[in-house]
Amino acid sequence: MDVRVCCYVLSVALGLVSAQNSYTIPDVRIEVLQPKGFRVSIPDGPGLALFVFQGNLNRKIDRDAVGSLKGEVLRPTNGRWVYEDANTQLRVGDVINYYVFVSVNRKGYLKDNLSYTVQAVEDRTGSSPKPVGCLPTVTTIRGGNACSGQIIFEDDFSSLKDTWQIEQYIPVSSHPEYPFVSYQRLPDDPVVYVSNGNLHITPKIQQRMSDFTNESIYLGNLDLFSGCTSRAEECYRQASGPDILPPVVSGRITSAGFAFKYGAVTIRAKLPQGDWLYPEILLEPFLKKYGSSNYASGVIKIATALGNRDLRVGLDEYGNKVLYGGPIMDVKCRMQLLSRKLMDNSLWGDDFHEYGLTWTPQYISLSVDGEQWARVDATGGLRTRFPNTCTHLPRMLLEKGTRIAPFDDYFYITLGVAAGGITEFPDDSYTGGGQPKPWRNSGRKGMLSFWEDLPHWGTTWTQPELLVDYIKVVAL
Known part of the structure; x- marks a missing residue:
């Protein structure tokens, strides 16, 4: 579904209310990645069912407009609602102007007039260096490193782990x-x-x-x-x-x-x-x-x-x-x-x-x-x-x-x-x-x-x- 249509539908069907009412959208985290891309996220919470991001790079965005940077997140990942853009090249001094929309308990909430100025570019993987003796592999882990022959995921179901x-x-x-x-x-x-x-x-x-x-x-x-x-x-x-x-x-x-x-x-x-x-x-x-x-x-x-x-x-x-x-x-x-x-x-x-x-x-x-x-x-x-x-x-x-x-x-x-x-x-x-x-x-x-x-x-x-x-x- 087009994100703009999604926002309009939810605004009408769920009743768009301001962020100062019964629910306040938490602070938005933006991370700039290497060699390009960025990640936007908010923490998960009870009743949260949708997270929408709309933004423009180095130009303003209206609250009812579709941005050149946009994403619709349907479910949380590891306790956060995460939208990741893997293709946008950002440099120090660039400004992302944006708004976010969320659905919580069948009500819509909007937070607009937001901006983020790139201060530094962070490591895309966020992972530690590979250990000595690590053999090269074509396998990659999202957010981590792997070595050839390494067990990168395992569960014997002695309990239901938080991984699931x-x-x-x-x-x-x-x-x-x-x-x-x-x-x-x-x-x-x-x-x-x-x-x-x-x-x-x-x-x-x-x-x-x-x-x-x-x-x-x-x-x-x-x-x-x-x-x-x-x-x-x-x-x-x-x-x-x-x-x-x-x-x-x-x-x-x-x-x-x-x-x-x-x-x-x-x-x-x-x-x-x-x-x-x-x-x-x-x-x-x-x-x-x-x-x-x-x-x-x-x-x-x-x-x-x-x-x-x-x-x-x-x-x-x-x-x-x-x-x-x-x-x-x-x-x-x-x-x-x-x-x-x-x-x-x-x-x-x-x-x-x-x-x-x-x-x-x-x-x-x-x-x-x-x-x-x-x-x-x-x-x-x-x-x-x-x-x-x-x-x-x-x-x-x-x-x-x-x-x-x-x-x-x-x-x-x-x-x-x-x-x-x-x-x-x-x-x-x-x-x-x-x-x-x-x-x-x-x-x-x-x-x-x-x-x-x-x-x-x-x-x-x-x-x-x-x-x-x-x-x-x-x-x-």
């Missing part, structure tokens, strides 16, 4: 997959927790939650503003007609304090089983610069297997026996190209497996239990152990010169469970009992049709959890 942010928001139709869930932090009946050395992410039915008293998913509302981690439009939903509330409550965590470029990721996990469920074991771009469409989002799937024990379109099998991964692309070719089957009639959700992804400037390779099964080159070529009918990667990702998108930015880790949606399950598919998929991916009433089929799919959710034993990222 538990998400709380409602995906909207612009989401690449538009799953039929809301991600929530539930203090009394959590969907995200650690137990017996494993991370548990357990989807549940919204209508059955003990604290859900807002009439029903047909007529009620879902207010997640308190603790919401996304933009305002994803913090509240009012049911209306076929636009019901998301029928599934699930969990999602992100490595908010850690992002990297290039490395080897290993995750030992047990995937969820249950009709129309799927795990989210992802790398997502830190700056979200690729776009939000399914083919251009830049998201990398480390591993996923659809929750249905049996799922077919004609004679083709898509259920929990088939493993998928790699950059997001057209669903039909993804399922034909990047897939690996278990040959002993077992399911990926029957036991723990070690899923690996190696991400280099030249390629992304996928492995399971130490065996590589697919590889995507930076120029779009693909190698796989299995025959396929797609010979290239159609509509794959937003091009950056001659290289596909996930090869030129920092990425963070996401773990979660989703249900339904508009991309993961092929239309005209049916379960092992011959039960057809109850919605169409392009259908206006997809979420409603999914919910009304609860008597069929609800009984299959006997093991809906994603269990994660450990995760490790190693510099190349």
Whole structure:
């Protein structure tokens, strides 16, 4: 969304009030970076759901104008709302004139007539020198250094560390997959927790939650503003007609304090089983610069297997026996190209497996239990152990010169469970009992049709959890 439109919409819908009322925008921190760029941030606070920055370099800016320097931040990072411009060259004496806008508890607040004069230029990384004996690596850490072979991120889930942010928001139709869930932090009946050395992410039915008293998913509302981690439009939903509330409550965590470029990721996990469920074991771009469409989002799937024990379109099998991964692309070719089957009639959700992804400037390779099964080159070529009918990667990702998108930015880790949606399950598919998929991916009433089929799919959710034993990222 254009930032000016965003500000106008929020000003009208939420009621723009001055910074002297019930909430005062905290002091804005601006840091100038080397060799170019700058970073703007404010501390996180209760109910804060959006941070917008608008500025001009060495010229004034009006409070209702769009600046040449602009950014919209949808969620905090490591306790602060951070906008980073990586391209503007600043020199001592330059002046940034700017205003900021925030949304707090569904109200808009503006702070304008602000300026910052560049006094000094700081180190872009803010990191200490590399230790003696550190071998060079193509791996980089946002805000830090790495050495070849070094473990740069690791968690055995003996506890839920502050490194992870538990998400709380409602995906909207612009989401690449538009799953039929809301991600929530539930203090009394959590969907995200650690137990017996494993991370548990357990989807549940919204209508059955003990604290859900807002009439029903047909007529009620879902207010997640308190603790919401996304933009305002994803913090509240009012049911209306076929636009019901998301029928599934699930969990999602992100490595908010850690992002990297290039490395080897290993995750030992047990995937969820249950009709129309799927795990989210992802790398997502830190700056979200690729776009939000399914083919251009830049998201990398480390591993996923659809929750249905049996799922077919004609004679083709898509259920929990088939493993998928790699950059997001057209669903039909993804399922034909990047897939690996278990040959002993077992399911990926029957036991723990070690899923690996190696991400280099030249390629992304996928492995399971130490065996590589697919590889995507930076120029779009693909190698796989299995025959396929797609010979290239159609509509794959937003091009950056001659290289596909996930090869030129920092990425963070996401773990979660989703249900339904508009991309993961092929239309005209049916379960092992011959039960057809109850919605169409392009259908206006997809979420409603999914919910009304609860008597069929609800009984299959006997093991809906994603269990994660450990995760490790190693510099190349």
